[in-house]
Each structure stands twice: as C-alpha cells, then as structure tokens.
Amino acid sequence: xEIILAARHVSKSYGAAPIIRGLGFTFHxxxxxxxxxxxxxxxxxxxxxxAGLLPIDAGVLTFQGKPVVGVPDGMAVVFQDYSRSLFPxxxxxxxxxxxxxxxxxxxxxxxxxxxxxLIDAVGLSGYEDHYPWQLSGGMQQRIAIARGLASxxxxxxxxxxxxxxxAQTRADLQDLLLSxxxxxxxxxxxxxxxxDEAVYMADRVLVLAPRPTQIDMEVRVELRKARDQIxxxxxPEFLRARHEILSRIRAMxxxxxxxxxx
Amino acid sequence: MTRQWQNRLTAAILPVGxxxxxxxxxxxxxxxxxxxxxxxxxxxxxxxxxxxxxxRHTLFRATLGLAxxxxxxIPFGIFLGRFRVIGAVMEPVIDMIATLPPPAMIPIVMLFxxxxxxxxxxxxxxxxxVPLLIxxxxxxxxxxxxxxxxxxxxxxxxxxxMLHIDLPASLPMIATGLRLAISASLLVSVTSEMLxxxxxxxxxxxxxxxxxxxxxxxxxxxxxxxxxxxxNNLFLRLERRLLFWHYRPEDPS
Amino acid sequence: MIINLIxxxxxxxxxLILMTVWQAVALAExxxxxxxxxxxxxxxxxxxxxxxxxxxxxAQLTFSRAFMGLIGASALGIGLAILSEVLPWFRLGFRVIxxxxxxxxxxxxxPMAIFMLGLGPELYAFIILMVAVWPPFLNGVAALHGTNDxxxxxxxxxxxxxxxxxxxxxxxxxxxxxxxxxxxxxxICLIAAIVCEMLAGRDGLGFMLFKKAFGQRxxxxxxxxxxxxxxxxxxxxxxxxxxxxxxxxxxxxxxxxR
Numbered sequence: 001x002e003i004i005l006a007a008r009h010v011s012k013s014y015g016a017a018p019i020i021r022g023l024g025f026t027f028h029x030x031x032x033x034x035x036x037x038x039x040x041x042x043x044x045x046x047x048x049x050x051a052g053l054l055p056i057d058a059g060v061l062t063f064q065g066k067p068v069v070g071v072p073d074g075m076a077v078v079f080q081d082y083s084r085s086l087f088p089x090x091x092x093x094x095x096x097x098x099x100x101x102x103x104x105x106x107x108x109x110x111x112x113x114x115x116x117x118l119i120d121a122v123g124l125s126g127y128e129d130h131y132p133w134q135l136s137g138g139m140q141q142r143i144a145i146a147r148g149l150a151s152x153x154x155x156x157x158x159x160x161x162x163x164x165x166x167a168q169t170r171a172d173l174q175d176l177l178l179s180x181x182x183x184x185x186x187x188x189x190x191x192x193x194x195x196d197e198a199v200y201m202a203d204r205v206l207v208l209a210p211r212p213t214q215i216d217m218e219v220r221v222e223l224r225k226a227r228d229q230i231x232x233x234x235x236p237e238f239l240r241a242r243h244e245i246l247s248r249i250r251a252m253x254x255x256x257x258x259x260x261x262x
Numbered sequence: 263m264t265r266q267w268q269n270r271l272t273a274a275i276l277p278v279g280x281x282x283x284x285x286x287x288x289x290x291x292x293x294x295x296x297x298x299x300x301x302x303x304x305x306x307x308x309x310x311x312x313x314x315x316x317x318r319h320t321l322f323r324a325t326l327g328l329a330x331x332x333x334x335x336i337p338f339g340i341f342l343g344r345f346r347v348i349g350a351v352m353e354p355v356i357d358m359i360a361t362l363p364p365p366a367m368i369p370i371v372m373l374f375x376x377x378x379x380x381x382x383x384x385x386x387x388x389x390x391x392v393p394l395l396i397x398x399x400x401x402x403x404x405x406x407x408x409x410x411x412x413x414x415x416x417x418x419x420x421x422x423x424m425l426h427i428d429l430p431a432s433l434p435m436i437a438t439g440l441r442l443a444i445s446a447s448l449l450v451s452v453t454s455e456m457l458x459x460x461x462x463x464x465x466x467x468x469x470x471x472x473x474x475x476x477x478x479x480x481x482x483x484x485x486x487x488x489x490x491x492x493x494n495n496l497f498l499r500l501e502r503r504l505l506f507w508h509y510r511p512e513d514p515s
Numbered sequence: 516m517i518i519n520l521i522x523x524x525x526x527x528x529x530x531l532i533l534m535t536v537w538q539a540v541a542l543a544e545x546x547x548x549x550x551x552x553x554x555x556x557x558x559x560x561x562x563x564x565x566x567x568x569x570x571x572x573x574a575q576l577t578f579s580r581a582f583m584g585l586i587g588a589s590a591l592g593i594g595l596a597i598l599s600e601v602l603p604w605f606r607l608g609f610r611v612i613x614x615x616x617x618x619x620x621x622x623x624x625x626p627m628a629i630f631m632l633g634l635g636p637e638l639y640a641f642i643i644l645m646v647a648v649w650p651p652f653l654n655g656v657a658a659l660h661g662t663n664d665x666x667x668x669x670x671x672x673x674x675x676x677x678x679x680x681x682x683x684x685x686x687x688x689x690x691x692x693x694x695x696x697x698x699x700x701x702x703i704c705l706i707a708a709i710v711c712e713m714l715a716g717r718d719g720l721g722f723m724l725f726k727k728a729f730g731q732r733x734x735x736x737x738x739x740x741x742x743x744x745x746x747x748x749x750x751x752x753x754x755x756x757x758x759x760x761x762x763x764x765x766x767x768x769x770x771x772x773r
Contacts, residue, residue: 490618
C-alpha cells in the first residue's frame with residue numbers, strides 16, 4: 001500500500017518547552033487512523049505540524065514522498081472550532097465550494113455541482129443557501145466535513161472534530177464520517193481525546209505519550225469494516241483494544257513510567 | 263539592537279521622510295506662505311509663552327465643561343440604566359438629541375449667553391455629555407445580572423445598589439465614554455473659541471490667519487496636537503492603573 | 516401590559532413628550548418667549564426659509580459635503596488600513612502620524628486650509644477627510660490585525676496565499692468593525708461640514724445658522740438646528756443601510772447568538 005504520510009524523529013518546541021520529540025510513524029492510503037492521547041500532550045500541535053500549518057524544528061516529515069512545507073496540495077483539515085472555521089459571510093454552499101480552491105482546472109459550474117453533491121452526502125440538502133451560523137453545531141460540522149471532502153484530498157486530517165458537539169449528535173457524525181470515508185475512499189487521520197471514539201472509528205490507533213510527545217503505542221483494531229454503534233462497541237475486539245489503550249494512558253499518568261515500556 | 267528600538271526606528275521612517283520632503287519643497291519654493299518645518303519649530307519656540315497662556319484658557323473651559331457633564335450625565339445615565347422603563351422611553355429622545363452636532367448648538371447658545379466663558383462651557387458640556395450619557399446607560403444596562411441578584415440577596419436599597427454595584431461594575435464602559443468625552447471637550451473648546459472669539463488657542467489661530475502668519479498658525483496647531491496626545495496618554499495610563507482588574511490578561515486555559 | 520405598550524410606542528411617545536413640554540414652556544413663557552418660540556412659530560420659520568432663503572439648496576450643499584466626505588473618508592481609511600497591514604514600516608510610521616493628527620479639531624485646520632485651498636469644495640474635502648478618516652482607519656487596523664487564528668489557518672489550509680487571505684478572508688471578517696468606525700465617522704463628517712461652513716462664511720446650513728443668529732431670528736435658528744439633527748439622522752440611516760448591505764450577515768448572526 002502506498003505511503004501517504006511519513007514522519008521520522010520529528011521534534012517541535014515552543015520556545016524552550018519541547019512539545020514533540022522524536023516522533024515517527026507511517027500512514028498508508030485508504031487507512032483510517034486515530035491519534036489519541038492524554039489531555040495537553042500536544043495532539044493539536046502535532047496535527048498542525050502534520051498539516052504544514054506549523055513548521056517542525058527537526059526530523060523528516062513527508063507527504064506523498066515530498067517534504068511538508070506549508071499546507072501541501074492534497075491535504076485538507078477539519079478544525080474543532082467550526083464556528084470560526086466556516087466563514088460567516090458565506091452561505092453553506094459558498095463555504096463548501098470554497099473548499100474546491102485547490103482543485104485547479106475545476107470550472108465554477110462543476111465546483112458548484114460538487115459542492116451541492118457533498119452537501120447532499122452529509123445529509124443537509126436544502127440548507128445550501130443558509131448561513132452556517134443558522135445551523136446547529138452538529139450541522140455546521142457536517143458542512144465543515146463536506147468542505148474537507150470538497151478538494152478530493154489524499155489525506156483528511158480531523159482535529160477533535162466532534163469534541164464541541166453533544167453526545168447524541170456525536171454518534172451520528174461518527175457514522176457519517178465512517179460512511180463518507182468508505183464511499184469516497186478517503187484516507188483519514190482523526191485526532192481525539194475520546195478513546196472509545198478512537199477505537200470505533202479506526203483501523204489503527206496511535207497512542208501519544210505525554211509531553212514531549214511521541215508515539216507510545218500502536219494498537220490494531222481488527223473490527224469489521226461495517227461498524228455499528230451498539231454491536232461493534234460490545235465486541236471482544238473492541239473491548240480488548242479499548243482496555244489496552246486506557247490502561248496505557250492511565251499508566252502514563254503515573255510518575256516513574258518511561259515511554260515505550262509496556 | 264533590541265526589538266523595541268528596531269520598531270521605533272522603523273516607525274520613524276515615514277514621519278521623518280515626510281518632514282524632510284516638506285523641508286525640501288519649502289526650501290525650493292521659499293515663500294512665507296509655505297513655511298518649512300524648521301520655521302514652524304522656530305515660531306513654536308518664539309510664540310511658546312503666548313501659546314501656553316492661551317492654551318490655559320482653552321483647558322480651563324474644557325475642564326469645567328467636562329466636570330459639568332460628568333456630574334450630571336453619569337448619575338443620570340446610571341439612573342436611566344437601572345430604571346429600564348424610563349430609560350427605554352427616553353432612549354429615542356436621547357438619540358434624537360444626540361444627532362444634533364455640537365457646533366449647531368453654538369449660535370443659539372450665543373444668543374442666550376453671549377460669547378463669554380459660560381456660553382462655551384455649556385456647549386462643551388453638551389458635547390462631552392452625549393458619550394458619557396450613552397455609555398453610562400449602556401454600561402448600567404449590561405451589568406451582569408448576577409451582580410443584581412447579589413445586591414438583592416444583601417437587601418440593598420435602590421440607591422445603595424446604584425452606588426455600590428452599578429457604579430463600579432459599569433466603570434470600564436464609562437471610562438471609555440470618558441475618554442471620548444475628554445477628546446470631545448478639548449475639540450469643542452477650541453472650536454467654540456473660534457466661533458465665539460474671546461481668548462484661547464482658537465483665537466490665537468485666527469489672529470495668525472488674519473496676519474498671514476502661517477508658520478505661527480501651524481505652530482499653534484502643533485501645540486493643540488501635543489496637548490491632545492499628552493492628555494490622552496495620561497488618561498489611558500490612569501485608566502489602566504485604576505481599572506487594572508478589568509484589563510487583566512485573559513486566563514490561558 | 517401597559518408597560519409593554521409604552522415600550523413599543525416609545526419613539527412617538529418620546530417625541531410627543533418633548534414637543535408637549537416644549538410647547539408648554541413656550542406658552543407659559545417660563546423662558547423669555549423671545550428665546551423660546553412656540554412650535555408653530557418654528558414651523559412657519561421653516562416654510563419661510565424654504566421660500567425665501569433657499570433652505571433646501573443650503574441643506575443639500577451641507578448634506579452632499581458630509582456624504583461625499585464620508586464615502587471618501589471610508590475608502591481612504593480602509594485603504595490606509597490595508598496598506599498598514601501589508602507594509603510594516605508604513606504601519607509603524609503612520610500610527611505616529613495618526614496619533615499626532617488625531618487630536619486636531621477640524622475648526623483649527625480651517626484658517627490655514629482656507630489659505631492653501633480657498634473656499635471651494637477642496638476646502639471641505641480636505642477638512643472632512645483629515646478628521647473623518649481616523650475611525651475607519653483605526654478600526655480597520657485593529658480588525659485586520661486581530662483576525663481570528665482559526666480563520667487564518669483555514670484560509671492557508673484551503674490554499675490561499677497571503678494576498679488572497681487578506682482580500683478574501685481578513686477584509687470581509689473585518690468589515691463589521693470597520694463599519695462601526697464608519698458610523699462614528701458619519702457624525703464627524705457632519706460636524707466638520709457644519710463647522711467649515713460656519714468659519715468659511717459662504718453657504719450651507721452652518722453659515723445660515725450664524726446668519727440667522729446674528730439677525731436675532733430665533734425661530735429660524737431652532738428650525739435650522741432641527742434640520743441639522745434630522746440631517747444627522749438621515750446620514751446615520753444611509754450608513755446603516757450600507758452596513759446591512761455589506762455586513763448583514765454579522766448583524767443577523769449576532770441576533771441568532773442572543
């Protein structure tokens with residue numbers, strides 16, 4: 001399988017404080033990977049670096065074989081704060097269409113058509129000419145996801161997209177995201193603090209260590225591709241993965257535990 | 263070189279550039295009707311005593327007008343803010359009166375009160391009173407409702423509550439209104455002097471115009487600018503010091 | 516119930532109260548009736564001035580000066596704000612210039628300006644621009660500088676260059692704050708126009724105000740004052756209309772948030 005995103009010995013500091021140190025991984029095309037870690041470990045900083053929004057201080061970070069400098073073509077990000085990320089002076093349709101900017105050579109008519117189709121795919125047909133702030137939080141995030149899919153990027157990064165949404169809506173959005181990822185064969189990297197969500201959504205879960213962070217552990221999730229909110233969460237495989245990750249995170253909170261030993 | 267000094271030097275590029283260009287053009291043209299910055303500076307020094315004495319009059323009237331406005335409009339604003347029905351009824355009237363430009367008041371005040379100090383002080387008080395009143399009303403209206411409940415739970419009378427809860431809580435917004443009022447009072451003081459000429463820096467400027475003394479006139483304008491900058495800076499520092507609790511940096515959570 | 520009714524009709528009630536109190540004071544001659552005319556006297560003065568003194572022409576002059584000045588000041592202010600955002604040396608240097616020019620009242624500039632520019636439209640353009648450009652400029656600088664981080668990251672993520680981000684994201688996001696400055700500039704424009712007319716002494720409402728005052732024609736003066744206030748309201752109304760047109764999304768958004 002093709003390697004989409006690769007990192008080796010990546011480090012990043014804010015001034016004197018190291019946030020990321022010696023981080024490495026590889027993502028392959030078609031995967032759905034979750035990144036989970038304790039609060040404050042630097043998940044968002046890591047995602048910003050992976051997206052090219054923040055420069056790394058050391059190490060190698062490549063996207064489709066080329067080093068990441070600035071946000072590369074072929075990457076899209078769904079931010080946690082949808083109320084700021086979606087532009088309030090644009091309608092939903094205009095917002096999603098704005099996401100096709102990177103698809104050069106796409107005529108305006110085709111871009112509009114693609115935007116409409118995506119709004120329909122996220123279940124918001126009829127709301128094209130509304131403004132984002134006229135919609136509920138969950139609906140706004142769906143528009144943001146539609147915009148993330150609009151440029152048909154190789155990799156979609158999601159920064160705790162469901163953190164600001166209520167539990168009920170969160171479940172619906174998780175399933176929507178999974179179905180969209182399958183339908184459009186979209187490689188996804190989901191950053192989340194919710195371990196259940198991380199296991200439910202992913203093929204692989206990468207567990208981050210506390211600051212300075214790196215990949216502490218990798219857990220494969222061997223669940224069926226067709227996930228279900230009730231039955232999947234009861235399967236032994238789900239519970240095993242969940243147990244492993246939660247124990248590790250709990251252990252990492254205790255002092256005297258070195259990274260990497262488990 | 264430290265960042266701060268680097269910034270200061272960069273900031274100097276544009277103003278210094280403009281001054282040099284101005285000096286250059288003035289030297290090429292060499293007419294007294296287009297004085298160079300050097301000449302203006304010279305006249306500023308020459309006329310300094312006269313300018314300062316005239317500024318004293320201007321400041322004196324501005325201060326009285328401002329004090330009058332503060333003493334009347336701040337309590338009135340708090341009152342209107344607390345007694346919402348009266349405030350709501352008065353609001354359109356206040357808005358209407360607020361659309362009247364202060365200079366438009368000057369002729370009628372002149373007819374009532376002549377051209378002396380009090381005529382000017384009344385107009386200054388009107389100009390300063392508008393932002394004070396509007397801000398005081400708005401500030402009292404938007405006092406956090408929790409504070410009201412605290413007052414009620416402590417069984418404070420209406421007057422007590424106004425004094426001990428409304429006033430401190432609305433101080434930041436009132437301070438902003440005060441800043442606007444201060445610059446308005448300085449502005450209107452100068453303007454009123456030019457229209458109701460007795461003394462003051464406005465009269466100084468007009469005399470320079472009559473005598474074709476452009477350079478001295480520009481010096482007078484510079485003096486007004488310096489006075490305004492000093493007073494505004496002073497007030498800003500005072501505001502930051504006294505209202506430190508309002509300007510604390512946001513919690514980085 | 517009654518309170519609700521009062522709140523709804525408060526504009527009319529306020530006006531009626533004002534007019535009633537005025538008429539009562541005038542009729543009771545609490546103030547020297549020479550200085551406090553009745554409302555009907557003011558209305559008559561209005562009518563006469565329209566017929567004999569070209570009141571409408573003067574009003575139109577004043578309004579057009581203020582209005583054109585406002586448009587010019589807004590455009591200039593926004594342009595200077597963008598320039599400040601793009602060129603750091605300009606931002607730092609112009610702020611010094613702005614701080615120096617800000618406290619100068621329009622009236623103080625008029626004598627010198629008359630020297631250099633005469634009494635024509637250039638005078639008004641200069642004076643109004645010099646005083647009214649600051650609110651849109653200062654608000655523009657603050658708003659452009661404080662563009663939200665998430666919006667900026669989103670723009671970069673979507674492939675916008677710095678230049679594109681400035682025009683397609685930062686400027687639209689800054690418009691609500693810029694328009695708050697334009698509203699403030701509207702009042703300044705009217706004040707500057709009237710002051711200029713008073714000092715230039717040729718035409719317009721400002722000139723008429725002093726002419727009538729010197730002629731002791733009190734009802735005329737009050738009528739003119741009312742007209743000035745009305746003009747201020749019309750100017751504010753026009754600004755509000757533009758505000759709804761450009762930043763209507765922000766106004767509706769704030770309503771939703773309430």
